Each structure stands twice: as C-alpha cells, then as structure tokens.
Amino acid sequence: KAGVTQTPRYLIKTRGQQVTLSCSPISGHRSVSWYQQTPGQGLQFLFEYFSETQRNKGNFPGRFSGRQFSNSRSEMNVSTLELGDSALYLCASSLAGWGAGNEQFFGPGTRLTVL
Amino acid sequence: GQQLNQSPQSMFIQEGEDVSMNCTSSSIFNTWLWYKQDPGEGPVLLIALYKAGELTSNGRLTAQFGITRKDSFLNISASIPSDVGIYFCAGQRNNDMRFGAGTRLTVKP
Numbered sequence: 001k002a003g004v005t006q007t008p009r010y011l012i013k014t015r016g017q018q019v020t021l022s023c024s025p026i027s028g029h030r031s032v033s034w035y036q037q038t039p040g041q042g043l044q045f046l047f048e049y050f051s052e053t054q055r056n057k058g059n060f061p062g063r064f065s066g067r068q069f070s071n072s073r074s075e076m077n078v079s080t081l082e083l084g085d086s087a088l089y090l091c092a093s094s095l096a097g098w099g100a101g102n103e104q105f106f107g108p109g110t111r112l113t114v115l
Numbered sequence: 116g117q118q119l120n121q122s123p124q125s126m127f128i129q130e131g132e133d134v135s136m137n138c139t140s141s142s143i144f145n146t147w148l149w150y151k152q153d154p155g156e157g158p159v160l161l162i163a164l165y166k167a168g169e170l171t172s173n174g175r176l177t178a179q180f181g182i183t184r185k186d187s188f189l190n191i192s193a194s195i196p197s198d199v200g201i202y203f204c205a206g207q208r209n210n211d212m213r214f215g216a217g218t219r220l221t222v223k224p
Contacts, residue, residue, distance in 0.1 A: 103148070106158045109155075
C-alpha cells in the first residue's frame with residue numbers, strides 16, 4: 001500500500017507570493033491533517049479535513065487555507081508569503097480522524113523557503 | 116498553544132546502551148503517540164497509547180501512558196546506530212493535538 005505522498009518536495013518563493021502544496025493520503029484514508037514544522041516552534045497543527053470539510057483548525061492566520069477533494073486528496077494554500085513561513089509542511093492521513101484506531105501517518109513533507 | 120514538555124533535548128549514547136525520554140503536560144490527553152523523524156523525512160509512528168497506565172512494546176521500544184494522563188515515556192533498549200534521529204511525543208484529546216519539541220538521539224558505534 002503506497003504511503004502518503006506530498007508534492008512538490010521543495011519550493012522556493014519570494015515574499016508576497018502565494019503557494020499551493022498537495023497531499024495524497026494513503027488509499028482508503030479520509031482524514032488529512034496539515035502541520036508546519038520549524039526549528040523554533042516545532043510541529044504545529046494547521047488544520048484537518050475529513051470528507052471535504054475542515055473539521056479542526058489550529059491557531060494560524062487566515063493566509064493559511066486548505067481544501068479536500070472527493071478523492072481525499074488535499075491542498076494547502078498560503079497567500080502573501082512572509083519570511084517566517086519558511087518551514088517543512090507535513091501532511092498526515094488517517095482512516096477517519098484522530099484517536100484509537102486512527103493513527104496518523106505522515107508524508108515526507110514539502111520544504112518551503114521564502115526569500 | 117502550549118506544546119508538550121519533552122526531555123531531554125538531546126542525548127549522546129554508546130551503541131548498546133538503553134535510552135529513556137519523556138513528555139509531560141499540564142493538560143490531560145486521551146492518546147499519546149511517539150514518532151521518529153529522520154533528516155528530510157516526515158515522522159514515522161513508533162507506538163500509539165490509548166489507555167492510562169498502558170505499557171506497549173514495539174521491538175526494542177517500550178512506551179507507557181502515564182496514570183495521570185499527563186505524561187508518557189519512551190524507552191529504547193540496546194541502542195543501535197540506526198536509532199539515530201529525532202523522537203517526538205504527541206498528545207491528543209478531542210480536537211486538540213500537541214507535540215513535544217523532540218529528543219535528538221546520537222548513537223556512537
């Protein structure tokens with residue numbers, strides 16, 4: 001069974017631009033969560049999608065948004081990029097969310113650098 | 116939000132030694148998870164714990180869900196060079212998921 005895939009793996013943008021990252025979950029998984037990982041703040045939860053609906057949301061500004069398609073693939077968009085948005089963006093998929101029997105499996109991440 | 120308190124931050128050990136790391140929180144969690152992350156990769160789930168007091172093993176790894184539901188520890192026995200990496204704990208409760216800052220493990224052959 002293929003794991004979680006994320007594209008692209010690396011991305012370089014300049015301040016003010018916007019970016020879209022993609023995540024394909026494990027086949028059969030309907031929940032996709034997004035995380036930001038930085039050396040200073042560690043892993044921080046962005047949002048979770050289930051059946052095309054945002055179900056949970058972390059404490060990030062509205063510049064960070066996402067969506068999920070009917071095939072469970074998810075995209076994350078960051079608008080008006082700032083230098084501080086440079087990070088490794090990870091997505092994780094699980095069968096139906098969080099909790100017993102719904103372990104999250106992470107993708108390899110997209111390394112975003114904002115210049 | 117407040118992340119979990121994970122310690123130690125880093126460890127340098129000799130191959131064959133045992134390792135112990137832990138996570139504490141001021142909040143109660145229903146689930147504790149332990150992940151390992153290699154450079155340039157996403158975290159890989161090692162052990163999941165769902166009940167207070169639960170002790171679970173995965174090969175040389177053993178983890179426990181604290182009785183108070185506010186802490187968890189991970190032990191690695193007889194470490195080997197491929198154990199090198201960053202280990203993260205995660206606590207989960209309802210719609211809240213928090214992570215520790217990670218323990219960077221270095222194993223000297």
